[in-house]
Amino acid sequence: MTYEFDAELWLWQARSDSWTFVSLPPDVADEVLDVAGGRSRGFGSLRVEVTIGTTTWRTSIFPDSGRKTYVLPVKKAVRTAEGLSAGSTARVHLVVLDG
Numbered sequence: 001m002t003y004e005f006d007a008e009l010w011l012w013q014a015r016s017d018s019w020t021f022v023s024l025p026p027d028v029a030d031e032v033l034d035v036a037g038g039r040s041r042g043f044g045s046l047r048v049e050v051t052i053g054t055t056t057w058r059t060s061i062f063p064d065s066g067r068k069t070y071v072l073p074v075k076k077a078v079r080t081a082e083g084l085s086a087g088s089t090a091r092v093h094l095v096v097l098d099g
Contacts, residue, residue, distance in 0.1 A: 001035055001096040003028045009074060011086045020079060020086060021071040024061065024094075029069040032061070036098050048072070051093040053082040058097070 007022035024032065036046055045060040055078045061070040072094070074084070084090055 001032065003032075003092075003094045003096075005092055005094075006089050007072075007092055008089050009079070009084055009086050020074045020076075022074060022090060022092060023064070023067050024070045024072065026069055028094075032070060032096055033063075036096050046070070047097040049095040049097060052078055052084070052090045055081045061094075061096075 003024075005025050005028055007025070009020050009022055012019045012021055032046065044063040047058065048061050049056065049058050050072065052074070057075070057078060059073055059075070061072045063069075064071045072092070074090070079085060082090065
């Protein structure tokens with residue numbers, strides 16, 4: 001399953017750390033859940049390959065009940081390489097590997 005969408009980066013404060021995420025659009029999250037939801041790993045995560053700009057990496061998406069979608073962590077190396085920060089909008093190319 002391959003998806004492409006624009007999403008705004010946002011910060012999640014966890015204890016003394018900050019994590020940067022994008023949220024999957026609801027229609028994408030619904031399709032991912034329908035197709036791959038039964039194959040999820042710990043915490044309901046799904047393995048993905050992501051490309052933002054010229055940077056590609058593998059990570060996992062996680063269900064977020066508060067936002068009612070999956071969230072994708074965007075690591076610092078990607079944000080630095082692509083000139084992104086919280087509040088920036090990124091074009092995300094996502095391939096779900098579980099499914």
